[in-house]
Every structure is written in C-alpha cells, then in structure tokens.
Amino acid sequence: MKPQPIQKFRISVIEDDLWYGQLLQYHLSQNPDYEVALYASGKEFFSGVRERPDLVTIDFSLPDISGDQLLRKIAQLYPGLPVIVISAQSKIGTVVELLKLGAIDYLVKDEHTRQSLWNAVRVVRENAALNQPAAAPALAPADAHGFSTLLKGNSPAIQRTFDMMARAAQTPVNVSINGETGTGKELVANGIHLHSERRKGPFVAVNMAAIPSELVESELFGHEKGAFTGAIGRKIGKFEEANQGTLFLDEIGELSPVIQSKLLRVLQEREMQRVGGNDKIKLNVRLVTATHKNLAEEVSKGTFREDLYFRIMGLPIVLPPLRERGPDIVVLAQHFLEAFCHEYQKPPLLLSAAAQAKLVAYDYPGNVRELKTVLELAAVLSNGHEIRPVDLLFTPPTKSKDFLSEEKTLREYTRTIIRYHLDKYSNNVPLIAEKLGIGRSTIYKLVQDGEV
Structure with missing residues (x-):
C-alpha cells in the first residue's frame, strides 16, 4: 500500500x-x-x-x-x-x-x-x-458556559467575564487576569482550564507574592541536587508540574527583573533548565497570569519588562469587584451560607430581607473573600433560623477621627495600621508594603518580633 x-x-x-x-x-x-x-x-x-x-x-x-x-x-x-x-x-x-x-x-x-x-x-x-473537533468542549453563549459552578452570579458584569472566559477556553493563547484582591482570579483561571483542550492535564497555581525572592527561580524551574546550599535532592518546578496543562501565576507583577528575564526566555524557547542542571526540558504549558497591578503602568515606570508584558498579556480578562456586581451579592451570600451550615452541621439558615439589604449596601473593600468571611461568622453566631442584620459583622476601614482620638504612640499607631492591612490583604507583605509606601523588611521585623 x-x-x-x-x-x-x-x-x-x-x-x-x-x-x-x-x-x-x-x-x-x-x-x-x-x-x-x-x-x-x-x-x-x-x-x-x-x-x-x-x-x-x-x-x-x-x-x-x-x-x-x-x-x-x-x-x-x-x-x-x-x-x-x-x-x-x-x-x-x-x-x-x-x-x-x-x-x-x-x-x-x-x-x-x-x-x-x-x-x-x-x-x-x-x-x-x-x-480534534470531537474533543472540543461544548461552550455556548451566556451561562451555558458552565462557569457558574465555580463563580456564582447572574449580573451583567460577571456574564461579561463568563463570555471572555469562554473565548479564552476555546483558544490556546495565553491569558492575563486583572482584578482587585479577593475577586476570585484563581477561580477564573481554573474555570478556563477545565473548559479548554488541556482539561485532562494538570492545573498548577502559584502565588508569586507568597514566595521569598531568593526561592522564586527554584520554585518555578526546579533544581538539581547540590545546585546550592540546602539542595539535598532534585526538585521539580511548577513549569514541569504543569506540563501538558495550565500554569497559573498569580501576582506576576511581583517578579524581580532577573526572574522576568528568565521567564521570558522560557516562554520564547518553550523549554527550560533546572537550576544547576544542563538538560533542556521541553515544555507544553499554557500560561495564565494575574495581578492586582496595572502592568501597563509598571512597563511605563520601567519595573516590568515590555517584551514580557506582550508575551504574557494574551487575552486580557478584567474581573469586576463585588461592589459592581449588584444582585450577585445576595446570590453569593446564600451560596456561602448553605455551604457553612453544611460544614458546621447546623440547620439551614435563611437571609432575612433586612440582612439582604445590609449586604447589598456595603462596599466590600475585600471583595468576595470578605463576603465569605462575614457569612461564615454569621453562620456560626446565629441562634435562630435566619440571618439578621445584627449577625452580619463588617470591619470597615477606621475613620481618621476615631483612630486619632485614641492618642496612641507613633509605634502603636504603626502596629495598628500594619495589623489592619495584614488582615485585609491576607498577609500579602509585598502588596501591603507597596500600599503603605514602606519597606517589606519593616513589616517582616514587626511580625518577627511579635508586635503585629
């Protein structure tokens, strides 16, 4: 033949x-x-x-x-x-x-x-x-996407996000997600992966802000035994873990210039070497990145490489803050309440009309993460069959008048401010240091000394 x-x-x-x-x-x-x-x-x-x-x-x-x-x-x-x-x-x-x-x-x-x-x-x-056409996931307009199993809501803002997620799932291009802290960027990345051709491969998520700068290279690319002091064995990096699947790099704006350069090379060559190794490892990884920063501004300031920016930007998805999602607040609250009642083995609880009104009126600086925390506490504290306004305990930012009237020392004020930001931003020290305009070492020192 x-x-x-x-x-x-x-x-x-x-x-x-x-x-x-x-x-x-x-x-x-x-x-x-x-x-x-x-x-x-x-x-x-x-x-x-x-x-x-x-x-x-x-x-x-x-x-x-x-x-x-x-x-x-x-x-x-x-x-x-x-x-x-x-x-x-x-x-x-x-x-x-x-x-x-x-x-x-x-x-x-x-x-x-x-x-x-x-x-x-x-x-x-x-x-x-x-x-192959037969393997393509069935994605249709609106919420037939199936993303609502991960992200709850029916508002126009979240529907626009679902539409962009569907487009991202149908193409191999890299994806960049921008949104405030607590909006659910990892859930978006996972949703895209689960509806893409790579859904049978691994989904690996890494928060770059949570990794000490001296360990980032080893965490991403792995290392060989003896590559540096303390490298007692071979370590497989996140890129290798995600091979044939999706790698989600959260807070990518925190990468140092050196790591930015190495990441760009890996993305261009589609291959990498472990730290201390000589073997070139072929990669077939889809990259999804996220940040709370405006990377275009970081490029203008010279803190983020322009060529890497163009490489990772791909299809941009903007995740709306909770305050712009209107009716989704009650939908999410009911979802969280049901989950916490099940977790803590409590009878089902309802949200009273007054409680719903209080939820919708709040601004949510901590977004969905803050709403989830408020509902968890409400589920624990409630003694009746419904959640009332008194059960919903928010922690709004301290007003200057009340804050200053306490007449603390400067060091005490500093500890209070840093403790508030540590709680608000889930101990994300690089982000807090940027928002307060202070060095990371100042925050680490206070934490180490047990003062915050």
Missing part, C-alpha cells in the same frame, strides 16, 4: 516590505513541513489564496487595509483561523485591541522576531494536531 504524503502546514505571510517578507518566508521555509506563501497586501491575499491556510501572519500597517480591518475580514471568511500580528507598532492599547479581535499572538519587529515567530508557529501547529 502506497504511503500517504504528509500534508504541508500552510502559512500565509502578508507583508508589504518585500525584503522583510522574503526574509520571513525563507526563515519559515527551513522547515520542510511548512508551505509558505507571501502576499504584499490584504487585497493580494484575498484574491490570490486558493485554499484555507493553517496560519496567517499579518503586518499591522499595510498600504490598503488596517490591521484591525484585516483581522475582522479574515475572521469572517475563515472562522477560527489563527492569526499572528508582526509589526513595529508597539502601543499597548493597539495590541490589546488586536488580541481582543482574535489575534493569537503579537510580535514586535526586532532582532528576536524570527525566533519568536518560529516558536509561535510551532505552538500553533502542535495545538492544531491536538485539537
């Missing part, structure tokens, strides 16, 4: 700079499995292409059509076709808009473009081989 020929992976390059386009075409054609066609304009592509390509790369600034218009037209003619944007244009707002329109990656023209493109195309091809 005559063997069937291997089907070529068809790539269309749309680039008006003839020299640069030929350079990309030649570079990609070094892989004999790739069939690369070059087009000088959007018009030439649409009139000249004969078969649906497997991948398209486009220049943002073409002479006959803008990048966003080209993306929309490609999506209309070839739904689901992967598109990579390659351009000298690096404005963050433009990049975000193109990714929202469906681009799976955005590469800035520089000395690393060819290698970045090579790696990006390889990832697209690998995902195309894995993505």
Whole structure:
C-alpha cells in the first residue's frame, strides 16, 4: 500500500516590505513541513489564496487595509483561523485591541522576531494536531458556559467575564487576569482550564507574592541536587508540574527583573533548565497570569519588562469587584451560607430581607473573600433560623477621627495600621508594603518580633 504524503502546514505571510517578507518566508521555509506563501497586501491575499491556510501572519500597517480591518475580514471568511500580528507598532492599547479581535499572538519587529515567530508557529501547529473537533468542549453563549459552578452570579458584569472566559477556553493563547484582591482570579483561571483542550492535564497555581525572592527561580524551574546550599535532592518546578496543562501565576507583577528575564526566555524557547542542571526540558504549558497591578503602568515606570508584558498579556480578562456586581451579592451570600451550615452541621439558615439589604449596601473593600468571611461568622453566631442584620459583622476601614482620638504612640499607631492591612490583604507583605509606601523588611521585623 502506497504511503500517504504528509500534508504541508500552510502559512500565509502578508507583508508589504518585500525584503522583510522574503526574509520571513525563507526563515519559515527551513522547515520542510511548512508551505509558505507571501502576499504584499490584504487585497493580494484575498484574491490570490486558493485554499484555507493553517496560519496567517499579518503586518499591522499595510498600504490598503488596517490591521484591525484585516483581522475582522479574515475572521469572517475563515472562522477560527489563527492569526499572528508582526509589526513595529508597539502601543499597548493597539495590541490589546488586536488580541481582543482574535489575534493569537503579537510580535514586535526586532532582532528576536524570527525566533519568536518560529516558536509561535510551532505552538500553533502542535495545538492544531491536538485539537480534534470531537474533543472540543461544548461552550455556548451566556451561562451555558458552565462557569457558574465555580463563580456564582447572574449580573451583567460577571456574564461579561463568563463570555471572555469562554473565548479564552476555546483558544490556546495565553491569558492575563486583572482584578482587585479577593475577586476570585484563581477561580477564573481554573474555570478556563477545565473548559479548554488541556482539561485532562494538570492545573498548577502559584502565588508569586507568597514566595521569598531568593526561592522564586527554584520554585518555578526546579533544581538539581547540590545546585546550592540546602539542595539535598532534585526538585521539580511548577513549569514541569504543569506540563501538558495550565500554569497559573498569580501576582506576576511581583517578579524581580532577573526572574522576568528568565521567564521570558522560557516562554520564547518553550523549554527550560533546572537550576544547576544542563538538560533542556521541553515544555507544553499554557500560561495564565494575574495581578492586582496595572502592568501597563509598571512597563511605563520601567519595573516590568515590555517584551514580557506582550508575551504574557494574551487575552486580557478584567474581573469586576463585588461592589459592581449588584444582585450577585445576595446570590453569593446564600451560596456561602448553605455551604457553612453544611460544614458546621447546623440547620439551614435563611437571609432575612433586612440582612439582604445590609449586604447589598456595603462596599466590600475585600471583595468576595470578605463576603465569605462575614457569612461564615454569621453562620456560626446565629441562634435562630435566619440571618439578621445584627449577625452580619463588617470591619470597615477606621475613620481618621476615631483612630486619632485614641492618642496612641507613633509605634502603636504603626502596629495598628500594619495589623489592619495584614488582615485585609491576607498577609500579602509585598502588596501591603507597596500600599503603605514602606519597606517589606519593616513589616517582616514587626511580625518577627511579635508586635503585629
């Protein structure tokens, strides 16, 4: 029986700079499995292409059509076709808009473009081989997504989040989640993983703010025995743990410049080495990141690498604070109340109308995490069959007048302020130090001395 020929992976390059386009075409054609066609304009592509390509790369600034218009037209003619944007244009707002329109990656023209493109195309091809139609998760508009099993609510704000989660689950692109502390960023990341093609693989979550800076590299990439003092054996890092699955890096804005550089290299090369090791380990990991910071501002300030920002941003999802979710507050409260009654083996409790009104009126600086704490305490303290307003104990920020009237010493005031922030932000020392404008060592010293 005559063997069937291997089907070529068809790539269309749309680039008006003839020299640069030929350079990309030649570079990609070094892989004999790739069939690369070059087009000088959007018009030439649409009139000249004969078969649906497997991948398209486009220049943002073409002479006959803008990048966003080209993306929309490609999506209309070839739904689901992967598109990579390659351009000298690096404005963050433009990049975000193109990714929202469906681009799976955005590469800035520089000395690393060819290698970045090579790696990006390889990832697209690998995902195309894995993505069999029969295995695709059934995702429909609105809450047929099934995300409500993890995130409770029916408000327009959370429905918009569900829609973005569904889009993220259907594509292999990286995802970045931005939201206040306590809004449920890890739940969003896990929901995307469970509805994606990687759902049979591991979901590994890491809070970067909770790891001492000197241990971050070992935690992410692992280490070999003897790599440093105390390395008594081999350690598998989080990237290896998440291979074939999803890695969620929370508070990624806390990474040092050195670790940012190493993370960028791993993402570009799709491989890594353990600390103290020589073996290169191939990686097939989808990255989801989260932060409470505005990373675009961090890039402007020079504290976060711009090239890493573009690499991890992918599809951006903004998680709304609880105060913007209106009716979801009562839905979540009833869910938590039912769970705590079951956990503490108490008869079912109802939320009185007055209690519901009190819940909705509160501002929730601690978001869903704070609501959960309030309902847990209410379930424990209640002696009747329903939760009343008196059972709901909030801890609002201290008012300046009452705070100063206590006439404490400066050190006592300092301890009170830091203790309040430790409770509010779940002992996230880097975040607290940033909000108070003090060094982390000051907080660690007070904690160590037992003063807070």
